[in-house]
Amino acid sequence: MALKDLISISHLTTKEIRQIFTTTADLKAHPRNYAEALAGCSVALIFEKPSLRTRVTFDLGATQMGASCVYLDHQGVRIGERESVKDMALNLERWVDVIVARTYSHETVIELAETASVPVINGLSEFSHPCQGLTDYFTLTEKVGADLRGFRLAYVGDGNNTAHSLIFGAAKLGAHIRIGCPKGYEPSADVLKTARKEARKTGAKIEVVNDPYEAVDGVQAVYTDVWASMGFEAETERRREIFSPFRVTRKLMKTAAKDALFMHCLPAHRGDEVDADVIDSKISIVYDEAENRLHTQKAIMLLLVRANQ
Numbered sequence: 368m369a370l371k372d373l374i375s376i377s378h379l380t381t382k383e384i385r386q387i388f389t390t391t392a393d394l395k396a397h398p399r400n401y402a403e404a405l406a407g408c409s410v411a412l413i414f415e416k417p418s419l420r421t422r423v424t425f426d427l428g429a430t431q432m433g434a435s436c437v438y439l440d441h442q443g444v445r446i447g448e449r450e451s452v453k454d455m456a457l458n459l460e461r462w463v464d465v466i467v468a469r470t471y472s473h474e475t476v477i478e479l480a481e482t483a484s485v486p487v488i489n490g491l492s493e494f495s496h497p498c499q500g501l502t503d504y505f506t507l508t509e510k511v512g513a514d515l516r517g518f519r520l521a522y523v524g525d526g527n528n529t530a531h532s533l534i535f536g537a538a539k540l541g542a543h544i545r546i547g548c549p550k551g552y553e554p555s556a557d558v559l560k561t562a563r564k565e566a567r568k569t570g571a572k573i574e575v576v577n578d579p580y581e582a583v584d585g586v587q588a589v590y591t592d593v594w595a596s597m598g599f600e601a602e603t604e605r606r607r608e609i610f611s612p613f614r615v616t617r618k619l620m621k622t623a624a625k626d627a628l629f630m631h632c633l634p635a636h637r638g639d640e641v642d643a644d645v646i647d648s649k650i651s652i653v654y655d656e657a658e659n660r661l662h663t664q665k666a667i668m669l670l671l672v673r674a675n676q
Contacts, residue, residue: 368670372480372487375495376535377561381569384539388505388513390666391659398431404669406433408464413455413479414490415441415470420633420660421490421498425467428665437463446475456482465668468492486671488664493528493596494555499632500532502663504540506656507588510628516541516570521586521623523547523579523613524640525606526554529592529632534573538562541569547582548575549609579613583622590630591615591640607639615641620650628652 368383376384394401410429414422426436446452446468452475459466460483468476468487473494480487489497507515520537522530526548534554537544538561546554553575562573576582583589594610595603620627629641629651637643646653 538565
């Protein structure tokens with residue numbers, strides 16, 4: 368992998384994504400072969416937002432490859448308030464080999480990457496969630512095969528950071544994605560413009576509609592996320608009213624193709640964006656996605672460290 372950092376899936380080539388998937392599969396199948404792959408390395412986890420999956424999987428993933436982790440809790444004081452982002456990056460690069468940042472502002476991740484000489488990984492920002500998106504598509508390759516060209520995916524809900532990463536991933540892999548969201552909650556116009564330009568090369572199709580049944584019609588997987596992402600908690604009640612027609616129910620799933628899969632990045636709110644009888648059913652692969660965060664992020668760390676040695 369030629370990249371120094373992982374900030375957005377849009378920065379990856381299709382070849383690099385496939386390299387990540389190949390490495391992820393091998394790491395998952397043969398973890399002991401990588402027990403010393405990052406021996407002597409250290410990883411800094413900078414988190415402004417609470418986390419279960421991102422924190423545990425990066426910490427365990429680094430440890431399982433022989434590296435050490437240090438967790439920097441910035442939930443009380445945001446990055447750049449006590450100390451500038453630049454100074455934080457210039458200090459950390461002297462001590463660690465990888466920086467993982469889970470921040471409110473995407474600009475913070477960009478500044479860390481532009482300043483630090485070591486790889487910076489976006490663990491989530493308000494704009495992008497690349498580790499989740501890569502994990503989601505890797506999980507689909509396990510379920511339906513390595514070639515996702517023409518695979519039909521619907522995302523129902525808020526056009527947020529997860530939606531952005533899924534759109535970028537579809538464009539790179541040649542998948543067809545249809546976003547169903549209320550008017551005013553569509554994905555970023557810039558994201559759509561960038562992704563559609565890439566889609567012309569790969570044969571991907573990217574659509575945005577404002578009807579959940581139109582979004583789900585005939586797709587092979589249905590994906591949703593919380594209606595109020597972190598940072599938008601004050602809008603929870605208002606969003607619940609606006610998004611309620613977009614709840615993933617058994618009735619909605621019947622519009623999808625036979626044996627369609629259900630996906631969610633978690634945490635999930637049963638009874639809001641998805642009904643319990645969908646997320647807890649046999650069609651749900653949400654815990655496969657959660658498990659694969661570990662393997663995918665191990666691959667990302669390993670490939671970035673090797674590329675920057």
